[in-house]
Amino acid sequence: MCKSSGSYPGKLFIVEGIDGSGKSTQIDLLHKWLLSQGYSTFFSEWNSSPLVKRTTKRGKSKRLLTPLTFSLIHATDFADRTERNIVPPLKAGAAVLADRYVYTAFARDVARGVDPQWVREVYSFAVKPTVAFYFRVPLEVALDRILTGRPELKWYEAGMDLGLSEDPYESFKLFQGRILEQYDAMVDEFDLQVIDGTLPIAEQQQQVRSIVQPYLQHLLRRPDDAFTYRRRQAGE
Template sequence: MTSPEDQPDRPGTFITFEGIDGSGKSTQTRLLAEHLESLGHEVILTREPGGSVGAEEIRSLVLEGDPDRWSAETELLLFTAARRDHLERTIYPALDAGKVVICDRFADSTRMYQGLSRGDLREKVDKLHRLMIGTEPDLTILIDMDPAVGLARAKGRQTAEERFEDFGQELQFKMRHGFLDLAQQFKDRFRLIDGNRSVDDVAGDIRLAVTDYLA
């Protein structure tokens, strides 16, 4: 495998979606994929943690169970392992084939959940990212919304994957401010979308942002 620091330029386009829990990312990634496919693009829709067989196995470890099941440091290692497998098995092959990859969460979520919100680990997150991942998205869509509304939506899904939602509303508020700070830090690749609106209105703004970027 090619090492992260020697990654070649790839002909495809890598688009990620970020935001607090319940911000509507999964719905909007699907709608964007359908829109781009209607325009003739080859699209791979994927997610993190997950997106490959090995990464999906790790997903159940980090998203299920009690909130204190893992420390933030252990989570960082698990998420990085899942991301590396996801890159090797799914993302890089698709980008090499010239496809558009749309991913629900990527490294920015780790910068927030483990780097900011669950401890002061941002420096370690960035070092490990440079060492083992070495890839940033071409474009990141940040769906910003009221943390209380987002958490209520997320809890309303009633799935087994609620470990991070169980940390409560304080984490969601901290995450929201952290994501907004990230959008300023990486303003060239971030597009901020107001998620406090209808699904169609949000989808329309996302289509405009992505179409403008691809053009």
């Protein structure tokens, strides 16, 4: 990754892990906490750039994507969000939060058979996070959490393009297992901050906050809102 978030006044906190590991739950709680503390925050979600949304949707629904084009289309999404949503708030000194980051691409694309070195080079423009949390859970725990309602699995989501199994649920399990292996192998390579994702939600959040806390000192604060203003007026 080219630039460390250390070269900006803002801080970048990101969450990673397999589906059902509790990433969104934890980053959402972190986001709310940072807001309640008065910090200026920006939130960026994987695969949300308007630039390639329609192409991605079409490619997926018509099953046109190969491992390589799947990887490149997500890299384009990420490049757009880096330039529009991630770097500007970091320059302004805000806390930037991302639900999934480059490690999602590294884990998933490599699980699809893409060359590990190649995909790392494609994302070499990415800003290195201040803290990259990895919520580690055994495969069975994650599967239990998300497959209980037997949700409809999408073709690429289930990894059906890999031809691992005819059954989408079986394919999903095998695919997630491969992704989990990749995440585990990246812990040392990228200095991921491992959180035991099997712990209760509140306990994990406690750990997340205490890891984030030391980085908050000089972050940008939101302009006073009406509530703070009224309290000040009342001399509290």
